[in-house]
Amino acid sequence: MTVELNQKKVTEAPREADRVTSLQSSKIRWGELGIRIWLAFCALISVFTTIAIIVLLASETLKFFTAVSPAEFFLGTTWTPLFEPSAFGVLPLLWGTFLVTLGAAVIAIPAGLASAIYLSEYASDRVRGIVKPILELLAGIPTVVYGYFALTFVTPTLRNVFSDLQVFNALSAAIVVGIMILPMVATLSDNAMRAVPVSLRQGAYALGATSYEVTTKVVVPASLSGVMASFLLAISRAIGETMAVTLAAGQTPNISLSMFESIQTMTAYIVQVSLGDTPTGGIAYQTLFAVATLLFAITLAINILSQLILNRFREVYE
Amino acid sequence: MAFHSTTEHRNLAKRHLKSKVFAAFCGAVTWSSVVLLVVLLYQVSVDGFRWLDWQFIDSFPSRFPERAGIKSALVGTIWLILLVALISIPVGVSAALYLEEFATKGRISKMIEVNIANLAGVPSIVYGILGLAIFVRYFALERSLLSGALTMSLLILPVIIIASREAIKTVPVSIRYAAYSLGATKWQTTWAHVLPASFPGIMTGVILALSRAIGETAPLVMIGALTFVAFLPEGPMDSFTALPIQIYNWVSRPQQEFHELAAAGIIVLLTVLLLMNSTAIYIRNKTEKRLR
Numbered sequence: 001m002t003v004e005l006n007q008k009k010v011t012e013a014p015r016e017a018d019r020v021t022s023l024q025s026s027k028i029r030w031g032e033l034g035i036r037i038w039l040a041f042c043a044l045i046s047v048f049t050t051i052a053i054i055v056l057l058a059s060e061t062l063k064f065f066t067a068v069s070p071a072e073f074f075l076g077t078t079w080t081p082l083f084e085p086s087a088f089g090v091l092p093l094l095w096g097t098f099l100v101t102l103g104a105a106v107i108a109i110p111a112g113l114a115s116a117i118y119l120s121e122y123a124s125d126r127v128r129g130i131v132k133p134i135l136e137l138l139a140g141i142p143t144v145v146y147g148y149f150a151l152t153f154v155t156p157t158l159r160n161v162f163s164d165l166q167v168f169n170a171l172s173a174a175i176v177v178g179i180m181i182l183p184m185v186a187t188l189s190d191n192a193m194r195a196v197p198v199s200l201r202q203g204a205y206a207l208g209a210t211s212y213e214v215t216t217k218v219v220v221p222a223s224l225s226g227v228m229a230s231f232l233l234a235i236s237r238a239i240g241e242t243m244a245v246t247l248a249a250g251q252t253p254n255i256s257l258s259m260f261e262s263i264q265t266m267t268a269y270i271v272q273v274s275l276g277d278t279p280t281g282g283i284a285y286q287t288l289f290a291v292a293t294l295l296f297a298i299t300l301a302i303n304i305l306s307q308l309i310l311n312r313f314r315e316v317y318e
Numbered sequence: 319m320a321f322h323s324t325t326e327h328r329n330l331a332k333r334h335l336k337s338k339v340f341a342a343f344c345g346a347v348t349w350s351s352v353v354l355l356v357v358l359l360y361q362v363s364v365d366g367f368r369w370l371d372w373q374f375i376d377s378f379p380s381r382f383p384e385r386a387g388i389k390s391a392l393v394g395t396i397w398l399i400l401l402v403a404l405i406s407i408p409v410g411v412s413a414a415l416y417l418e419e420f421a422t423k424g425r426i427s428k429m430i431e432v433n434i435a436n437l438a439g440v441p442s443i444v445y446g447i448l449g450l451a452i453f454v455r456y457f458a459l460e461r462s463l464l465s466g467a468l469t470m471s472l473l474i475l476p477v478i479i480i481a482s483r484e485a486i487k488t489v490p491v492s493i494r495y496a497a498y499s500l501g502a503t504k505w506q507t508t509w510a511h512v513l514p515a516s517f518p519g520i521m522t523g524v525i526l527a528l529s530r531a532i533g534e535t536a537p538l539v540m541i542g543a544l545t546f547v548a549f550l551p552e553g554p555m556d557s558f559t560a561l562p563i564q565i566y567n568w569v570s571r572p573q574q575e576f577h578e579l580a581a582a583g584i585i586v587l588l589t590v591l592l593l594m595n596s597t598a599i600y601i602r603n604k605t606e607k608r609l610r
Contacts, residue, residue: 043416146589182351
């Protein structure tokens, strides 16, 4: 707050001085103005990007809905837009995405939370200095590498245990996506827990609490908004994840309770269409945008929710 | 009332035991992710190492595994990253400078801030669709390096802006005061003092963002980077392939040999990423020490 105020003073001070004493007070500095306009333009590019995404997705999706009724799109249970007889029910794709995301969350949320607790509450500074960069490295590995890992390591290993596992299956996809989003949960939750002041912990210890009780009853509740936000961001990342699920889960849109079968996620469908020779403007081309709009809307809603949680429920200790 | 009843003793022992088990569990989970990274790296190097030689680096893709290589993919990736850097660094840093130094803190700058935070969370494949519709189709840039670079730049801009702002925020206000008091204008102060002081932090963010762009596959698949390119791109308007695309292509084939080629490609890709990341961490550590 003080910094902001100071900056404001600084921006006003020279201008006032100009007006009062300088002989060139009425001269506009064109160079300075030009630079300012350029900088503002660069900042506005992000706004243009958002507008472009929304306008593009909305207009093509509206065209799509003139050919296919929204009821068929949202309630239909068959997705065969690329061949006859074509059907445009998006539920199988949604289900595929849901299945992979759920599996990934079941792995990444408990494991990520445990890692965050270990890093912030138990690990020494030296161990932390080693483990945290390793987690950041895990987060930086490209998703196509996780796809390779799923196809050549996870699936063959699982097939030794479960003989009825298909080559392409939702389970391996969920496992590698879980591994992929784990570092995100761990590092973000760790940051939130470390923001909890030491005095709160000391207070609890003084009352005779054990380290388990301090962690579960003081630290985690106090940092809950940050921890929840990290879960949501990781889930939104899992929903938008593309290459690993395309490689590992296959191209078979279906609504199946079994994670041993091949499924197709929304993102995998988009990749499938763009790899084929889909002509511009056809109905198949428009399905691309309809599915992308759905994907965009879901991830945006989750991201906004996580920001709301952060802003509304943050405990501020100062 | 006895102060230490036996039941209380037993209860306390139980609570301490619970605490120890919990700590051990959390530690075990954390270290298993470290083991996982080791397994992943080991698996990839075992699969790919025997294909990794100069012939692999210096050959074009081929139907025959023993003749296939990553020459066009590697050159494509280098082209792509140079173009992305040329586009995204000036724009991203300018945007950050505007938001931190020039914009009046009000509704509009708050709106831009929220907007950037949300853009950072948009799935990369949506950027791919945007690139396909705008750069490839609307501006008719075709499936060129330029289309790919523009799409990737949009993708990493939020990351660069957020990292640069953090770096600019760490510059002490006193430095600005000193410049103003000597009669410098806003831009002179920004260019000669704020930017150099925040340069290491900005570079760290930029390198991390660029390394993300190197590994991104989905947007390139969307804008139609070709998987079979037996020539080297000579300018920004040429079609191209890139390392992750080539790896994806090899992984998606059924033959074992191509999987091993993919592993060799992954080794090259991870080496490049590791080099970039360590540079970023090196810069970060060096400047942290200096500021202390």
